[in-house]
Amino acid sequence: MCEVINIALLDDDSIFRQNLRNLLAHQDGICVVGTAENGADALLNLNFHKIDVVLIDVDMPVLDGVNTAKLLAKNYPELAIIMLTAFDHKESLSESLSTGVRGFLTKDIRGEQLATLIKQAHAGFQVLSPEPTRIMRKSYIERQRNIELYSGFADAIATLPRYLYPVFELLIKAKSNKEISKELHLSAATVRSYIAEIYSHTGINNRGELAVTAIKAGF
Template sequence: MNTPIRVVLVDDQALFRAGIRMLIGSQPDLEVVGEASDGREAIGVVRETRPDVVLMDIRMPVLDGIAATAELLRDPNPPRIVMLTTFDLDEAAARAIRQGASGFLLKDAEPEFLLSAIRTVHAGSAVIAAAATHDLFTRFSDAAPAPVPDAYGTLTDREREIFALAARGLSNAEIAEREFLSEATVKTHISRILGKLSLRDRVQLVVFAFRHGLV
């Protein structure tokens, strides 16, 4: 049997944590290994338990989720961190994703979507609400674009087309339909693009595109 995906819950509402803990505990491939009620406590719990995925509330006392995420992502081999928010277009979530968070989830997301998101992030593809991530950066990316890295020039014409569509938040299935390709081919293109640009996942691809004015 495969080792369960280890999850830490960080939220200042004990009732919310209890509900998520019960939901995750009902899944044989998921396991809650720690909880925290503020960002400072979260840093200690995460470093002690070494989870695979952290569900991190943005707004908390003592230390908020953005600051806690920034500190944790400086650690060697940090966990994947998913921000929890009550707002679908949240400037704080955009800041956390720029720092390296793997995406964001609404607190009122459907249970199955939350469970799927944990598994997706753990698998490394980390495409949580890609279209929502694009909308987030459309609204909150007002900084001047940085110079385009040389690595972008190594993409083929086809890879640049796929990159542009992925940066707009289209899923593999949507790209496949639009470009008359199989989903497997699109997935291969995305993997090559991420490798060439040294990006971790689809969310970071969106960040890269906005950071360098490619959207």
């Protein structure tokens, strides 16, 4: 007899759906009560009021996994949503987690482990496979590095001598030396000298990198 946790499976691969259903059928406390091949089919045909946990494939036709998760999270806030993927979906990972899904798992997960994580998600915990965890850790480290980089750049610009700031503003607007010289009524030699000072002050020595860094730092 099925008890406790009712599961819905959303995946466009019928063989994977059936295999997963068979796998979960042998796990205590879990019952698969519905399946669908895409988000639109699921929203039309499944009664989510009677479902506790839904496993959603990221890559589905008609209505993909992320957008399905958004709609379900909005309309069924008590529903535990777990995303499934066979690939490294960095963008889908971050977008899915921002909608409030309870988990992001790769499809190579073992049955016993999946059952355990389903129960944890149902209990309100966040669950992640090793690969999504690695992606999140890498993303966090990159964000921290960027924060340090752009904070240092902002500090450098804050202490930029005032006579250099107009040149800096035109540089990050991709103006040429000739255009800067004409707009600020400076000689070509002075413009070159001022740009060299800006490079030295910021630690950046080319126009493209200076412009990109300035944009990312909020200028």
